[in-house]
Amino acid sequence: MATVTITTRPRKKGKSYIIQYLEPESGKKHHHATFRRKSLAMQEADKLRSLLDEGKLPKPRRNKKTELAQTFGSIAIKCIHEWQRRHKEGDLSTATLKGYLSFLKPLLKKWDNVVVGTISKDDLLEYRADVAASRSMALANRQMFILKQIFAKAVECKAIQEDPTSGIKYLSEKVHERKQFMQPEKVEKLLKAAAKGRAKHYLPLAILLAVEHGLSKQELLDLQWSDITLDYGETGIIRFYRTKTKVERVHRIMPRTRKALLAREAHINKMRKLRGIPHKGDYVVGHLDGSRMSEFKSAWKSVCESLGIEDFHFHDNRHTYCSNIIMAGGTLKHAKEMIGHKTLRMADRYSHLEAARENVIQDNLAAHYEDPKAMVSRKRNT
Structure with missing residues (x-):
């Protein structure tokens, strides 16, 4: 039989009846409840004893005040x-x-x-x-x-x-899952429109970093000049770190992106000298004083509206990067490593593009519809 005890404790007015029990397996003593009336304490002790005999433990009592x-x-x-x-x-x-x-x-x-x-x-x-x-x-x-x-x-x-x-x-x-992406010719139109707007000194660079290197908005806004080495080899290298996945990656800088980075650097140096702007930070896509920019939603929205583009988020430029890796002959593994995904499953949304890139059966089917007799003759010859 389970061990359940009732201890009587005197109070200024009356008594308290404290119910305690031993946990069957560990033998550890636990407090169960306190009552002001002995009859209620005895009833509760009987219930507790029956529960313990069934091999169950009581639920912890709620602390209503807390x-x-x-x-x-x-x-x-x-x-x-x-x-x-x-x-x-x-x-x-x-x-x-x-x-x-x-x-x-x-x-x-x-x-x-x-x-x-x-x-x-x-x-x-x-x-x-x-x-x-x-x-x-x-x-x-x-x-x-x-x-x-x-x-x-x-x-x-x-x-x-x-x-x-x-x-x-x-x-x-x-x-x-969003799978929107742009073909290279549409990216070119986007860049031209961005180069005409009020954000022309940083938005084209931001777009290039997203479509040519797959930067997320967080990576883009956190990018600093110390992460870039323009004189490394022929193109230079650039380091990205995404806090969401804690993944670091290093890319050789794409030609258009390198050109945009040099233009951005020249513009910042010119404006700081011209306006006497103090140096407060090292952010690439930031304010002229180098401090971190928090957002560029309005600039992005303005460019999209000028081209009549609807429901295309800036993050979709990252999808554009991955999608064009596949369309250019890369594999899902290439996309995963270059974008900084932790697992191959995260790049799985681009798997349909592998089939669209090259499909011999689809090509044969097109030829069959075009000339069924020639298709039958070809089969006999093979």
Whole structure:
């Protein structure tokens, strides 16, 4: 029979009855509950004894005072402090921190003052479904990522006993993967349009770095002149580091990109001398003083509108890079290594282009439709 004891403790008014038990396997003593009435304590002790005899352990009792004090917003603040600390330590990039805060904002709007222990798994699944339907699968997954961090922190702070996000898997984004890309002649038109706009001194370079070297926006905005060696060999080399995957890669600089880099360097030196602009940083696609640029959405949008291009994100230039690697005769492995993906599966979205590049059966089928008799004759001869 399981060992369950009731200890009587005197109080100023009356007595307290403390129930304790020994864990069957370890023999460790645990506190179970405290009652002011002996009859209630005895009833609870009998229930506990029966539960232990069945080989089960009681669930930890809820600390109602702690749970009532912890709202979703108060736990979120703890997460924000942790993210900021990690940012200072270099574990989170500025872009990643901004992303976390951006995904958290709508979550706070919905649950800021709600007691975290009252939010159920069904509530979270319903919210995710609404975001996926009204916005996108990707956004729903990003917000679920933040929710998982918040509820893990709530468990750590003992604000809740069980994590409602446990067991919730991320939605598949396979169907919604963006595969838009531009052929070389359209890239040329894009570059010409960018060279005419207000951002003509940096946007063509930004586009070239994306379509000729596969830079993400984060890599582009973080790129510094110290990452570039223009006098290495005939073309020079350039180093990229993507904080999202923590992958570093080194490329030989493409001719057009090298020309644009030299033009950018000359423009910066000229304007600093002409206007007496102080040197504050080393960023390539940054402000004239070298400080980091946070965005160039309006410049990109303006160029796309001038060409009548719709639903083409700047990140799609990265897809353009990978797609044209395949179309130029490269393999998925080449694309994976050159773009900085960690696994070959991440480059799988470009697999359909391998078939489009060269397909002997498709060529034979075209010949068959063009001249069926000649096709039959060719087969006999072979």
